[in-house]
Amino acid sequence: MTAAATPNIVVPESRGATLRLDCDVVVVGSGAGGATAAATLAEAGLDVICLEEGGYHPTAEYSADIPQMIAKILRNGGATAIMGRSPVPYLEGRCVGGSTVVNGGMCWRTPERVLDTWVNEYRLEALSARRLEPHFEEVERTINARYQDPGSEGPNNDMFKRGADRLGWKLSKNRRNQIHCVGSNDCVTGCPTGAKQSTISTWLPRLYARGGAVYTHCRVEKILQEGGRVVGVAGRIVDLDGERRFVVRSRAVVLAGGAVQTPILMLRNGIQVKSGQVGRNFTIHPNVKMAALFDHPVAVRGAHQAWQCIEFEHEGILMAPGLIPLAFQSVAFNDFGPRLAQRMRDHEHIATGGILVDDHASGRVQVLPFGIPLVRYDVTDEDQRRFIQGAAYLATLYFEAGAREVYTPFHHFPRLRSPDDIRRMKAAAPRVQDTEYFTAHLMGTVRMHGDARQGALSPDGQVWDRPGLYVADAAAMPGTIGVNPQVTIMALARHIALHLGDRLKSRAAA
Numbered sequence: 001m002t003a004a005a006t007p008n009i010v011v012p013e014s015r016g017a018t019l020r021l022d023c024d025v026v027v028v029g030s031g032a033g034g035a036t037a038a039a040t041l042a043e044a045g046l047d048v049i050c051l052e053e054g055g056y057h058p059t060a061e062y063s064a065d066i067p068q069m070i071a072k073i074l075r076n077g078g079a080t081a082i083m084g085r086s087p088v089p090y091l092e093g094r095c096v097g098g099s100t101v102v103n104g105g106m107c108w109r110t111p112e113r114v115l116d117t118w119v120n121e122y123r124l125e126a127l128s129a130r131r132l133e134p135h136f137e138e139v140e141r142t143i144n145a146r147y148q149d150p151g152s153e154g155p156n157n158d159m160f161k162r163g164a165d166r167l168g169w170k171l172s173k174n175r176r177n178q179i180h181c182v183g184s185n186d187c188v189t190g191c192p193t194g195a196k197q198s199t200i201s202t203w204l205p206r207l208y209a210r211g212g213a214v215y216t217h218c219r220v221e222k223i224l225q226e227g228g229r230v231v232g233v234a235g236r237i238v239d240l241d242g243e244r245r246f247v248v249r250s251r252a253v254v255l256a257g258g259a260v261q262t263p264i265l266m267l268r269n270g271i272q273v274k275s276g277q278v279g280r281n282f283t284i285h286p287n288v289k290m291a292a293l294f295d296h297p298v299a300v301r302g303a304h305q306a307w308q309c310i311e312f313e314h315e316g317i318l319m320a321p322g323l324i325p326l327a328f329q330s331v332a333f334n335d336f337g338p339r340l341a342q343r344m345r346d347h348e349h350i351a352t353g354g355i356l357v358d359d360h361a362s363g364r365v366q367v368l369p370f371g372i373p374l375v376r377y378d379v380t381d382e383d384q385r386r387f388i389q390g391a392a393y394l395a396t397l398y399f400e401a402g403a404r405e406v407y408t409p410f411h412h413f414p415r416l417r418s419p420d421d422i423r424r425m426k427a428a429a430p431r432v433q434d435t436e437y438f439t440a441h442l443m444g445t446v447r448m449h450g451d452a453r454q455g456a457l458s459p460d461g462q463v464w465d466r467p468g469l470y471v472a473d474a475a476a477m478p479g480t481i482g483v484n485p486q487v488t489i490m491a492l493a494r495h496i497a498l499h500l501g502d503r504l505k506s507r508a509a510a
């Protein structure tokens with residue numbers, strides 16, 4: 001076994017006899033939920049091991065070599081899509097730090113109206129705004145949620161702000177988990193400057209400080225059960241050199257592989273609750289991209305989403321600038337042939353932004369015979385109406401900011417040359433199956449609910465009727481929240497881990 005340069009990150013040999021470990025709590029996954037839970041449990045005095053399927057990549061390894069970075073840190077090299085009326089591509093981080101390594105860094109608390117619903121309709125009193133307040137504060141402090149340094153936003157954000165200001169639309173300044181971000185626009189392939197505060201530089205050092213460890217390249221496949229209790233996990237250490245088995249025995253298991261991988265792992269192990277809720281209630285905050293051609297350079301550098309336009313939040317529509325790195329633009333654009341070639345030549349003059357809809361549909365993660373996963377979600381006609389309305393708003397904003405042309409996500413209406421075209425686009429009412437979507441927010445597949453008939457997790461995060469098994473990632477979210485979810489996930493993970501820590505300590509003392 002060899003240790004990585006950073007203490008407590010263990011890179012196990014992938015050849016040899018089965019690796020056997022014991023601890024109080026084993027955490028599966030080191031992303032937003034897993035790292036928060038692992039650090040919190042270790043600080044409660046418990047012996048914690050965090051198992052991560054991906055590798056460890058320190059700041060020095062992140063580079064502009066996008067194909068190499070994608071292969072290193074994204075699951076399936078980023079080639080993942082949800083099936084449905086229109087396929088929805090999505091990304092999941094697969095590395096130490098999980099999706100927090102590849103995310104855009106926006107930091108939003110769960111809106112209070114959402115928390116009120118969780119308390120009143122989901123019977124989750126512990127998730128009230130008042131009771132979560134200390135968790136939000138601790139999360140924001142730990143991940144350094146703050147505003148950008150002046151001048152780092154870049155012209156892509158500036159154009160968005162200019163359009164919104166001219167229209168008098170309400171903007172909200174985003175806090176991001178970063179320290180002195182220079183706006184290099186590499187967030188999706190990992191921050192090369194160390195500015196982004198993923199769990200690698202925030203929660204995980206807190207785990208190490210209390211003696212906890214992350215084991216890399218450990219893919220958990222089995223959830224071990226004895227006498228109706230969950231007693232550990234097993235799987236394979238896989239790297240380019242080979243493959244080796246591992247077994248970790250523990251007093252409790254916390255699953256935090258993300259809202260797609262966690263239910264797949266549970267279902268492959270035959271773990272379903274009586275109500276059949278594992279894998280259901282899958283929400284994804286679908287979004288669409290728009291682009292706008294300006295006469296002057298607006299792209300290349302800049303931070304992700306320094307602003308959001310919240311003027312139409314009451315309609316469930318959020319708009320934000322989001323600079324798409326050049327290497328991704330050819331697939332992000334709804335175009336082909338000579339027109340696409342021209343757009344790529346114009347790329348420095350093209351601003352990009354997106355529309356996020358607080359979705360009303362819910363999909364499902366299933367496991368078919370032979371363990372084959374199926375991830376399904378259908379965008380509804382109601383949400384599609386909001387996408388069309390959102391596209392109309394964002395096109396209006398870009399024309400107001402001085403754009404010459406605006407590019408849409410709708411196959412049969414790809415290009416708007418004037419505000420008149422916006423009216424024509426709305427009248428054409430593009431269909432779901434003729435629209436390009438994307439998502440980075442996967443939630444709710446093992447949801448928490450105070451009523452065992454309607455959820456898969458109890459209010460303290462334990463899988464109903466499965467002692468010893470907890471979930472502390474995006475899968476645990478009771479429902480959709482309409483804003484970027486990492487702060488919510490971390491706050492929930494902290495709530496679950498503090499509760500589990502108390503429980504294990506009081507049992508040991510008894």
Ligand SMILES: Cc1cc2nc3c(=O)[nH]c(=O)nc-3n(C[C@H](O)[C@H](O)[C@H](O)COP(=O)(O)OP(=O)(O)OC[C@H]3O[C@@H](n4cnc5c(N)ncnc54)[C@H](O)[C@@H]3O)c2cc1C
Nearest residue numbers: 029031032033053098099103104105106220257474484486
């Ligand atoms: C491109 C992108 C941009 C985003 N931008 C933002 C943003 O700006 N703001 C925001 O709030 N949110 C953002 N998000 C969403 C946010 O990052 C995720 O919601 C959050 O990280 C999910 O946390 P998680 O713990 O559920 O899973 P993850 O953070 O994805 O972590 C799961 C980890 O578990 C590991 N794992 C999975 N299965 C196994 C297994 N069987 N064995 C061992 N390990 C396993 C994975 O390799 C991964 O490292 C973005 C996401 C993406 C992909």
Ligand code: SF4
Nearest residue numbers: 181184185186187191
């Ligand atoms: S935009 Fe900022 S946070 Fe993102 S990769 Fe560049 S320096 Fe890092």
